[in-house]
Amino acid sequence: MNRFAALLDRLSYEPRRNAKIRLMADYFREVPDPERGYALAALTGSLSFRHAKPNMIRSLIAERTDPYLFALSRDFVGDTAETAALMWPVEHRANYVPPLSEIVEGLHETTKADLPNRIAGWLDALDETGRWALLKIITGSLRIGASARLAKTAVASLGGVEPDEIELVWAGVRLPYEDLFAWVEGRGPRPENTDPAPFRPPMLATAIEDTANWREALKPEDFAAEWKWDGIRVQAVAGRDPEGHLVPRLYSRTGEDVSEAFPDVLGALNFEGAIDGELLILREGRVQSFNVLQQRLNRKTITPKLTTEYPAHIRAYDLLVDGTEDIRPLPLTERRARLEALISRIANPVIDLSPQVPFADWPELAAKRGDPASGGAGVDSDAVEGLMLKRRDAPYVPGRPKGPWFKWKRDPFNVDAVLMYAQRGSGKRSSFYSDYTFGVWRMVDGTEELIPVGKAYSGMTDEELARIDRFVRKNTINRFGPVREVTHEPDEGLVLEVAFEGLNRSTRHRSxxxxxxxxxxxxxxxxxxxEADRIEHLEALLREATA
Incomplete structure (x- = not known):
């Protein structure tokens, strides 16, 4: 465990991509099975535990330290795992240091009643860095600047395998990935996936800016355009098990099996194949907003009433497997033709085809992007985020390759709002006031007052973040635990231009x-x-969006 903790610690401070890959590759090369497999699972976010949750950490530390002191320390440090690791009292450290494999297996197998004592025993045996690493594994948020793709790239470098090859076999390997390492190192065959309905790593798009440069570099005739729907990316898969029974599954973009949450979709998967598409709510033939979709997401109990009020729907835009044939290597034009044929064959109202957007040149496509209703989206235009551009000759490859796919989002809305409150960030931003609540003006009983309309923590450069942090510290007028209220008088304060993707009515917000x-x-x-905006500006935007 100490070696893995040291790896996480070094990764968290290393800003260079290639150096991160070398650190992980050295670890995988020098650490034997099964330890390195469990490390890979942690780095790729593949670990989940039924009983080990962040609240258990808070309960354990509350039993051993003053809760008020812990709360103050957590607010200052900005990270629960790091605070608990530093404050954990250890009088006599055990001579035994648990290996990572013991910890991961223990978190899986230990009963809920026995788990707190077992975690406490591990924390007693580890040093500060080891405790921090253990608690990060439990919370499931490493925040070390190393993505799952980067970890797989490090594994691929062990044997000169392409990272895409790791992605292609990933769905067929299981903890502790001994067959994966054996294949990469030339000691075993390529892993085969025996799951009748496996998840396949998705292909992702690169964002483009609305400038002339990309328009000059890309030829319109090389690309097909589709609407970018404001839903949840899913993969609908169905295959036959050894007994010949059809096994349908629905996966999220990250490979989580969400089949149980969408039985109405699962019943429509009466074909063999794998569809890549968008999960939406469709009422009376009209795609609903993402806000409506959220009413269906993360529900623990799925009732007939819920599926009737929020009918789930898949809008398909690519076909990865046709029957039992993997067609990802084929160009988009051929995959699209097969997808159209499949949708026609299954003829199920729960699944339809995402229409392509015809265009002759970039100005025409830009006009349709600016006005989806007139550009072909019709009554579904409110659910359009923008456009997807896909090379007609491009195969379907995992990850985010540069060149084949682009996402061209609609221009965001903007509002000038006044900074009202600021709170320390988490992780590397824990020393800055980087989470901001902002508001706009409204008239109440003849007096202008600010009303909060949102919170944001992204969009600033490090230099801008430091300047706002200095402003917050110099202009604090009140404190509420970790939150500072800053001056926001009409002639004193800070105005932020806030960009946002859309607005929805809300009964949970004062505004x-x-x-x-x-x-x-x-x-x-x-x-x-x-001179900041007024609430009437947002209400006008909302009326325009829902007209």
């Missing part, structure tokens, strides 16, 4: 509106708070 994906796009040092 009556909820922003989708807000981010700070610009700091308006030149603008006094009295």
């Amino acid at each position: 009556g509106v909820a922003m989708r994906f807000p981010r700070i796009s610009r700091i308006r040092w030149d603008k006094p708070p009295r």
Whole structure:
């Protein structure tokens, strides 16, 4: 466990991509099975535990330290795992250091009643870094700047295998990945997937900016365009087991099996194959907003009433497997033709085809992006996030290759809002006030007042973040635990230009509106708070969006 903890610690401070890959590759090369397999699972986010949850950590530390002191320390440090690791009292450290394999297996197998004592025993035996690593595994959020793709790239480097090859066999390997390492190192055959309905790593798009450069570099005739739907990326798969029974499954973009949550979709998977598409809510032939879809997501109990009120739907835009044939190596045009034929054959209202958007040149496509209703999306235009551009000759490959797929989102909405509250961030941002609550003006009983309309923590450069942090510290007028209220008088304060993807009505917010994906796009040092926007501006945007 100490070796793995040291790896996490070094990765968290290493900013260079290639250096991170070398650190992980060295670890995988020098650490034997099965330890390195469990490490790979942790680095790729493949570990989940039924009983080990963050609340258990808080309960354990509360029994051994002053809860008030822990709360203050957590607010200062900004990370629960790091705070608990530093504050954990150890009078006599055991001579035995548990290996990572023992910890992962123990977290899986130990009963809920016995788990707190077992975790406490491990924490007693580990040093501060080891405790931090253990608690990070339990919380499931490593935050070390190393993605699952980067970890798989490090594994691929052990034997000169392409990272895409790791992605292709990933669904067929299981903890502790001994067959994967044997194959990469040339000691065994390529792993085969025996699951009749496996998940296949998705292909992702690269964002493009609305500038002339990309338009000059890309030829319109080389690309097909589709609407980018505001839903949840899913993979609908069905295959036959050894007895010949059809096994249908629905996966999220990350490979989580969400079949039980969508029985109405599962019943429509009466074909052999694998469809890549978007999960939406479709009522009376019209795609609903993401806010409506959220009413269906993460429900523990799926009732007939729920499926009737929020009917799930798949809008298909690619076909990965046709029958038993893997057609991912084929160009998009051929996959699309097979997808159209499959949708026609199954003829199920729960699954339809995502229409392509015809265009002759980039200006025409830009016009349709700006007005999806007139561009062909019709009544579904409110659920359009933008456009997808896909090379007609491109195969379907996992990851985010540069060149084949692009996402061209619609221009975001913008509002000038006043900074009202600030809170410390988490992880590397724990020393900065980087989480902001902002508001706009409204008239109440003849007096102008600010009303909060959103929170954001992204969009700033490190330099901008440091400047806002200094402003917060110098202009604090009140404190509420970890939160600071900053001056926001009409002529004193800070205005932030906030970009957001959309608005929805909300009964949980005082303002009556909820922003989708807000981010700070610009700091308006030149603008006094009295010139910030009013709530009427947001209400007008909402009326326009729902008209």
